Amino acid sequence: MxxxxxxxxxxxxxxxxxxxxxxxxxxxxxxxxxxxxxxxxxxxxxxxxxxxxxxxxxxxxxxxxxxxxxxxxxxxxxxxxxxxxxxxxxxxxxxxxxxxxxxxxxxxxxxxxxxxxxxxxxxxxCDLENCCFCANIALKYYLLDAFVEIEKYINQHLWELLQEDIQETELLELNAKTMIRLMQSDDIPKVTEQCLMDLLLKWLKYDRTRLLHAKVLFENVRFGLLSLETLRKLYTQTAVPLTPSIKSLIIKAINYHSFPSKQPILQDKYSTQRNQKGWILLVGGTANGELVENVLGFDVYSHKWRMVTNLKMKVQHHCTCVIGNFLYVLGGETPENPENNLSSTCMSPTNIVYRFDPRFSQWMQVSGMLEKRAQFSCCVVDNQIFAIGGRGDRMTLHSTVEVYDISRDTWTKSKELPFKIHGQASAVHNNILYISGGKFDGQGNSCKDVHSYNKLLGQWRKQASMTIARYGHQMATVNDAIFTFLGIYEPFSDIEKYDPLNNQWTRLRPMTFDRFCYGLVVVEQTVLLLGGKKWQDSQEVATHNIVGYDSENDCWEEICSLAFPFCGLKCDVLQLSDSNENEENQVEQFTQIK
Structure with missing residues (x-):
């Protein structure tokens, strides 16, 4: 069957x-x-x-x-x-x-x-008009997937919600859990901490029963990003009761603002911007034959550019470094004639040091170096800035080394070099400072010498020499190796790698073209060379391409091109928040930089 x-x-x-x-x-x-x-x-x-x-x-x-x-x-x-x-x-x-x-x-x-x-x-x-209502509904009826997505939406669009009074009223109806998550978030684009604080105070006053959540909410306010005036008003207001622990955080922030020179070494969660992203900053140098005043930011992943700030002085042959996400611009040559025509302007070395705070987009002049320096090198070791050698007034060379103590805002002499030098490069590996190449006093030729300085021992030691004499070149530390890149007037385009453990140099894949006076920065495992000059028909010609060196695979790749020739610049990576972004543009809009 x-x-x-x-x-x-x-x-x-x-x-x-x-x-x-x-x-x-x-x-x-x-x-x-x-x-x-x-x-x-x-x-x-x-x-x-x-x-x-x-x-x-x-x-x-x-x-x-x-x-x-x-x-x-x-x-x-x-x-x-x-x-x-x-x-x-x-x-x-x-x-x-x-x-x-x-x-x-x-x-x-x-x-x-x-x-x-x-x-x-x-x-x-979910949209701007109903997102707060949707968040409340999703929480009330345990729509977990919806709740997560709507929280993301509110975070990303909070800046728009705050622009409209009607939408801000909706924000005041927002449930406590979403408000807490909002204050805990590191991803709130285009919203300043001041706006968040204003919203928080209004939200707490809207319903007095919410004061039960005040402690956990205030614990996630980044008080270091608020002005002194705001902090003092917050401390003395009585509309929203503050616990002793919250008052302690406010006092700590007031003290933080009271010692601005110390801020780079006092950074913590309460003074760090939300929604940060690393931007490569192009600082100083020349473009189209003129000294550059604008500091530009470049996002290597999206190839977008933005205007970050303006320098307090036009400069070349300077140094830059970053400590605690503050940018320092040290020394260099500045024009005596403000007209900025390099062909007719006398350039003088300076000892001035400026510091840029990206959170408030503010410059501050800190204590100047003891010596005027140009074509020198600087490194950061244990949050101290070392300024090494260089050229001073009337082309005199320095053997001096000085150290900047952030906590005291003072420069002091360190162990001198055994020689006078300028145009050398420097890098740090395991808190040991290395310098290479350059030109000695009275000698016209570049050198291959490498010296190291151990801060604990307080002595300079000679290390294995490079295989190529270099001057005006650059060094970069990637993982456990130090790389040296092209300098001025080098006959070949070879680069080399130094192994500090074995005190040994190795030649690597050369670049396909010569390059000097470029900016250099390390992003993850890639070393980027930005702009610079090259030889063409027996003349120095400014370039406007960005190339990357993959240190793991020993290979070169062209990243993109600038819309203008840029040389003599210095580069560093700075974490910037889009809440203080003035404008973000494609590179073509910067062709008329002055």
Whole structure:
């Protein structure tokens, strides 16, 4: 005997259709659900199949199983109508006006298949006008996926919500959990800490019961990013009670602002910007034959540019470094004639040091170096800046080394070099400072020498020499190796790597073209060379391409091109927040830099 099993895809759909027809005519309906005076005829069998609530209600032993009319008091007529339509048709009608009624009915009646549809609707229809309402609904009815997505939306669009009074009113209705997550977030674009603080105070005052959350909310305010005036007003206000621990954080921030020169070594969570991203800063040098005043930021991943700030002085042959995400610009040559025409302007070395704070976009002049220096090198060891050698007034060369103590804002002499030198490069590996190449006093030729300085021992030591004499070149530390790149007037384009452990140099893959007076910066494992000059038809010609050296695979790659020739610049990576971004533009808009 054989058997045949067949399946009809349309049968279950037709059954639902017939049930809906029966309901519409009131045929065979054995129960009426009454809500707010509205009566809804239905079939117990289908209700029991679709809802755990009705399945339990219509057990043989319950009173409701025999009743023909059942009054439901918790849900609304709108919510029940939508859920009944879903039970009979599998279609759920939703709008923002009926969303909460529908969710309330689905949850109370335990029609669980309807809840994911509501969650998906919330995610797909969240916008500026309803995102706060959606967050509250998602939290109230445990729509976890929707809650996560809406929190992301609010974080990314908070700056727009704060621009409109109507939307700000919606923000004041926001639930406590979302507000706490908002204050804990590191990703809130285009919103200053001052705006966040203003919102927080309004939100707490809007409903006094929220003061229970004040402590955890204030613990996530970045007080170091608020002005002194704001901090003092916050400390003395009485509308929102502050715990002793929160007052202690405010006092700490006030002290932080009271000693501005120390700020780079006092950085912590409370003074770090939200939504930071690393930008390569191009500082000083020349473009189109003129000294550059603008400091530009370059995002190597998106190839976008932005205007960051203006230098306090036009400069070349200077040094830069970063400590605690503050940019220092040291020494160099500045024009005596402000007209900035290099062909007719006398350039003088300086000892001036400026520091740039990207959080407030402010420059501050710190204590100047003891010597005027140009074509020197600088390094950071244990949060101290070392300024080494270089050229002073009337072309005199320095053997001196001086150290900047951030905590005291003072420069002091360190162990001198055994020779006078300028045009050397420097790098740091395991807190040991290395210098290479350059030109000695009275000698016109570049040298191959390498020296190291151990701060703990306080002595300079000669190391294995490079294989190539270099001057005006650059060094970079990547992992456990130090790389040297091209200098001025080198006959070849070779680069080499130094192994500090074995005191040994190795030649690597050369560049395909010569390059000097470029900017250099390390991003992850790649060394980027920006702009510079090259030889063309026996003349120095400025270039405007950016090339990258992959230190792991020993290979070169052209990244992109500048829209203008740029040389003599210095580069560093600085974490910038888009809340203080003045403008972000494509590189073509910077062709007229002055």
């Amino acid at each position: 054989s058997y045949f099993l067949a399946f009809c895809k349309s049968h279950h759909g037709s059954v639902f259709t017939q049930y809906q027809i029966l309901r519409s005519y009131g045929h065979l309906c054995d129960v009426s659900l009454v809500v707010d005076g509205h009566e809804f005829p239905a079939h117990k069998s289908l209700l029991a199949c679709s809802s755990d609530y009705f399945r339990a209600m219509f057990k043989d032993y319950t009173r409701e199983s025999k009743a023909s009319v059942i009054h439901l008091k918790v849900i609304t007529a709108t919510g029940l109508q939508n859920i009944l339509d879903f039970i009979y048709t599998s279609w759920l009608s939703l709008s923002m006006n009926t969303l909460e009624d529908t969710l309330e009915a689905a949850t109370y009646l335990q029609v669980m298949d309807a809840i994911p549809l509501c969650s998906k609707y919330v995610i797909n229809n």
